[in-house]
Amino acid sequence: MSLAETSTKPGAGTLYKTIRQDIERRILTGEWPPGHRIPFEHEIMEHYGCSRMTVNKALSELAQADLIERRRRAGTFVRRPQFLSAVLKIPDIRAEIGALGRAYGYELISSARRTANSADRERLGVKTPCKVIAIRCRHSADGLPFAIEDRLIDLDAVPDAAKANFKIDPPGSWLLHHVPWTEAEHAISAIIADDAIAAGLDIAVGAPCLVIERHTWRQGQPLTAVRLVYPGEQHRLVARFRGSE
Amino acid sequence: MSLAETSTKPGAGTLYKTIRQDIERRILTGEWPPGHRIPFEHEIMEHYGCSRMTVNKALSELAQADLIERRRRAGTFVRRPQFLSAVLKIPDIRAEIGALGRAYGYELISSARRTANSADRERLGVKTPCKVIAIRCRHSADGLPFAIEDRLIDLDAVPDAAKANFKIDPPGSWLLHHVPWTEAEHAISAIIADDAIAAGLDIAVGAPCLVIERHTWRQGQPLTAVRLVYPGEQHRLVARFRGSE
DNA sequence: AGCGAGTTTATGTATAGACATATCGCCCGT
DNA sequence: ACGGGCGATATGTCTATACATAAACTCGCT
Structure with missing residues (x-):
């Protein structure tokens, strides 16, 4: 029990993977x-x-996978599992539609620049007054409505956004290419289409919709909050992944 | 331009992170x-x-994050981005509810063992005849319906499942603890509650529901297919994550 | 041309050692 | 008792080197 278990099945052939899998198990x-x-x-x-480097490599990978947390001087600890946490990796709808081999369409519905009211501030999570851009737009694929986007951008945190032309560039794509972020949070839920959503997505009132709400921060400072509504029966979020071999 | 950009902002202080971020950008x-x-x-x-070890560390992390693909002798290549891929990390509802500080309840609605019919085989993705267990059960939190689960387990791939007592153990928890998997796929969508779902979740017919469908394999062999239906307005899938600092 | 064996090459794993850095705790001085 | 400072310690990063391995390429044989 005290020495390396070279007698047990090697698991994956390489030492650091064996160590990682032993701990993972x-x-x-x-x-x-x-x-x-x-x-x-x-x-x-x-x-x-x-x-030690070999052990370190195993532990570093587990840390990158968020299974463990490492603290200097204190040691390494098992993290609370992130139950049902859903991570949407790339948030760019234009690229998504292009990858599906469909023609991307974009339409700016409304855009307003204003001093943040209390609802804006709550949604963004800022306490101090600030300027914001509020955008509503529609993405389509092959001419069919794909998603309705409702976005708030903190102009104090992203001053360059004042210069962007959101009549042409979807705000999500523009932000992805111009603004680095450090933290993000997603929430996925389901709703029933109301009149406005039904009209925007060209579906029936009462039809199910998938809603993705995303908040993005840079060093703790809120950058943008966005709500995307998809037709729920036509759109599926799909992910395939491996269980670390 | 040819040497290390120690003049540009160091990005993150350490060299391998700088390299990783340069490439990521x-x-x-x-x-x-x-x-x-x-x-x-x-x-x-x-x-x-x-x-080279420093470069290797940066590239290994990008590979673990699925941003790049590395092939011996050929080199390292940018992967096709996984658009809107949603990864639900831990699939155990019992643990999820426990983590929310709520009392977990479980109720087996039906369980049947049978030779897979064509619908079963298609759902699991197996071509040859096999035996399956079909389970329908309900999870609740603090006595309130939380999710309806509909599951198919391939008994040939998971023979131990015949010995499990699914009257007591939720099949998801049992599988998580007894069966290692290597690949999984999730799909998230939204639907409207029909009579059966409305009755099972104690919500109105026509209310929105969040649906998670998951398929799990071991070395390419299908293990189980499950469909979880949540009340869409009460349940949200939430994830917070970092943008690789 | 077709095919098989050998060579080259880029990545994969592992090592021992070095220094950096964040903290936990202890001790000491007030 | 309280708080500041300091040393011990676990992780974080980096190096130079070595050998393993898989795959793409070359070349020569039939």
């Missing part, structure tokens, strides 16, 4: 519950009889 | 489109004047 089965401090690199390295 | 802005071969480790290492 213990976390997923609950043997090491959230908050548990996993052995120091020093100890793991002795257990497997390898160098 | 070029990919996200489209400067290096999908399929583009990015410079060899050898070249990057000379460009930044560092060792």
